[in-house]
Amino acid sequence: MAAVEAEAAVRELRDTYAAGKTKSFEWRISQLKAIQQILTLHSEEIIGALRSDLKKPEFEAVIHEISVVSASCKLALKELHRWMKPQKVKTTLITFPSSAKIVSEPFGVVLVISAWNFPFALSVDPVIGAIAAGNAVVLKPSENAPATSSLLAKLVGKYMDASAVKVVEGAVPQTTALLDQKWDKILYTGGSAVGRIVLTAAAKHLTPVILELGGKCPAVVDSKINLKVAARRIIAGKWGCNNGQACISPDYLITTKDFVSEVVNILSAELEKFFGEEPLQSKELSSIVNSHHFNRLVKLLDDDEVSGKIVCGGERDKSNLKIAPTIILGASKDSLVMKEEIFGPILPIITVDKIEECFGVINAMEKPLAAYLFTNDKKLEEKFVRSVSAGGMIINDTILHFLEAGIPFGGIGESGMGAYHGKFSFDAFSHKKPLLKRSFAIDISARYPPYTPGKRRFLRAVVQGTLFDILRSLATCW
Numbered sequence: 454m455a456a457v458e459a460e461a462a463v464r465e466l467r468d469t470y471a472a473g474k475t476k477s478f479e480w481r482i483s484q485l486k487a488i489q490q491i492l493t494l495h496s497e498e499i500i501g502a503l504r505s506d507l508k509k510p511e512f513e514a515v516i517h518e519i520s521v522v523s524a525s526c527k528l529a530l531k532e533l534h535r536w537m538k539p540q541k542v543k544t545t546l547i548t549f550p551s552s553a554k555i556v557s558e559p560f561g562v563v564l565v566i567s568a569w570n571f572p573f574a575l576s577v578d579p580v581i582g583a584i585a586a587g588n589a590v591v592l593k594p595s596e597n598a599p600a601t602s603s604l605l606a607k608l609v610g611k612y613m614d615a616s617a618v619k620v621v622e623g624a625v626p627q628t629t630a631l632l633d634q635k636w637d638k639i640l641y642t643g644g645s646a647v648g649r650i651v652l653t654a655a656a657k658h659l660t661p662v663i664l665e666l667g668g669k670c671p672a673v674v675d676s677k678i679n680l681k682v683a684a685r686r687i688i689a690g691k692w693g694c695n696n697g698q699a700c701i702s703p704d705y706l707i708t709t710k711d712f713v714s715e716v717v718n719i720l721s722a723e724l725e726k727f728f729g730e731e732p733l734q735s736k737e738l739s740s741i742v743n744s745h746h747f748n749r750l751v752k753l754l755d756d757d758e759v760s761g762k763i764v765c766g767g768e769r770d771k772s773n774l775k776i777a778p779t780i781i782l783g784a785s786k787d788s789l790v791m792k793e794e795i796f797g798p799i800l801p802i803i804t805v806d807k808i809e810e811c812f813g814v815i816n817a818m819e820k821p822l823a824a825y826l827f828t829n830d831k832k833l834e835e836k837f838v839r840s841v842s843a844g845g846m847i848i849n850d851t852i853l854h855f856l857e858a859g860i861p862f863g864g865i866g867e868s869g870m871g872a873y874h875g876k877f878s879f880d881a882f883s884h885k886k887p888l889l890k891r892s893f894a895i896d897i898s899a900r901y902p903p904y905t906p907g908k909r910r911f912l913r914a915v916v917q918g919t920l921f922d923i924l925r926s927l928a929t930c931w
């Protein structure tokens with residue numbers, strides 16, 4: 454049944470795309486305006502769905518989901534005309550006389566598969582890019598955020614052009630059936646195991662893929678900084694961001710042995726200020742998404758390697774799927790918590806003798822999606838930028854790069870491939886078609902056989918581009 458539905462959806466979208474409907478500026482604008490209307494008229498329902506799926510606090514729902522999508526939509530509406538304009542490029546003597554442009558062409562029919570942790574933003578934000586670029590699109594939201602998934606299906610069905618934009622709900626069978634179809638581009642957000650499945654399926658049709666994956670994001674805390682501000686920013690990026698269930702949340706901290714007790718004390722004090730003495734009762738903390746992930750996180754906490762090393766938090770409430778903000782000090786690199794992406798409210802702290810040793814710790818692991826450094830030391834900062842390869846990087850804060858539309862968002866290596874956000878979303882869903890135009894006016898015979906020594910000299914001079922050589926060889930060419 455899933456296969457038949459997937460096939461039918463793609464067929465309808467292919468017909469719409471082939472008719473040229475999605476390519477017009479007017480259609481793109483109308484669909485972006487439809488998204489704006491969804492945001493304006495249904496924000497309460499969106500907040501409600503996020504509360505139902507994740508107990509996501511309203512503030513986080515507005516800032517991390519609704520505002521992100523709203524800003525992307527506004528930007529696309531404002532800039533679309535400019536983005537769609539072919540971009541002029543200077544040509545060289547090799548093609549003289551000529552003009553060149555880069556034409557942004559939609560890929561065609563694209564698939565967006567999204568994850569549960571930011572189930573609204575991670576679904577709609579890529580769709581904005583796909584539509585702005587003129588594609589027909591199927592969105593497959595995550596089954597692990599069922600309220601948001603069904604709300605998306607309802608609202609997209611009601612407000613958007615159903616012949617070109619569809620939501621297909623479901624779990625593994627539905628995603629598998631979709632992946633069996635031929636797509637012109639796929640953007641997948643989620644874990645790397647499924648990322649490999651997506652890439653394998655795409656390979657069958659040589660479909661280009663953007664993979665937005667995760668990994669272990671380090672945050673390095675140097676001494677001689679404003680530790681209170683640093684601690685608050687770490688908390689905002691970790692527990693204030695879906696209770697750590699965010700791909701760019703700091704996964705672990707690195708600091709020096711001399712400084713670590715100050716770091717733990719200030720983090721613990723600020724945590725108490727934000728979430729109270731009984732954080733399990735706090736309305737400002739998202740719950741864990743489901744019992745599978747709750748049990749996975751509890752296993753990390755109960756690992757013999759870490760259970761005696763909890764210096765803050767550790768409480769859990771199975772019936773409400775809540776885990777308190779938890780700090781672990783001195784977890785070994787062989788503990789489960791240091792071996793896999795945590796994706797939850799647990800923060801291990803690794804200590805080193807000298808802060809420069811952070812490079813060895815970070816670079817011994819896969820390239821992270823984000824890397825953070827808190828320092829006032831310019832040299833350390835420069836070395837961090839130079840030595841750490843990561844999807845994105847922030848000095849003296851966490852997660853905020855996600856909100857900046859002017860910079861691309863994506864991973865590298867195990868944390869993903871490709872990027873989107875702002876204009877990069879438009880580019881991610883556009884083929885950049887080079888268009889070279891020549892005139893019939895000048896047709897230099899040196900290009901054609903027989904390739905006499907004079908012609909060869911001329912072509913070499915053109916390639917090397919020195920005017921003197923060109924003129925000299927021209928003299929011997931004919």
Ligand code: NAD
Pocket residue numbers: 566567568569570571575593594595596597623624625628629642643644645647650664665666667668699700701794796822863864869
């Ligand atoms: P998930 O369980 O929601 O799965 C993601 C998508 O994959 C869903 O739509 C699901 O239907 C599909 N899927 C699951 N199993 C499948 C299978 N066997 N075959 C085909 N499709 C399948 O999300 P998740 O994987 O638990 O997400 C968490 C991961 O995502 C973390 O690693 C996190 O770091 C990463 N993530 C990355 C970003 C980013 O922007 N880079 C954002 C959010 C999450």
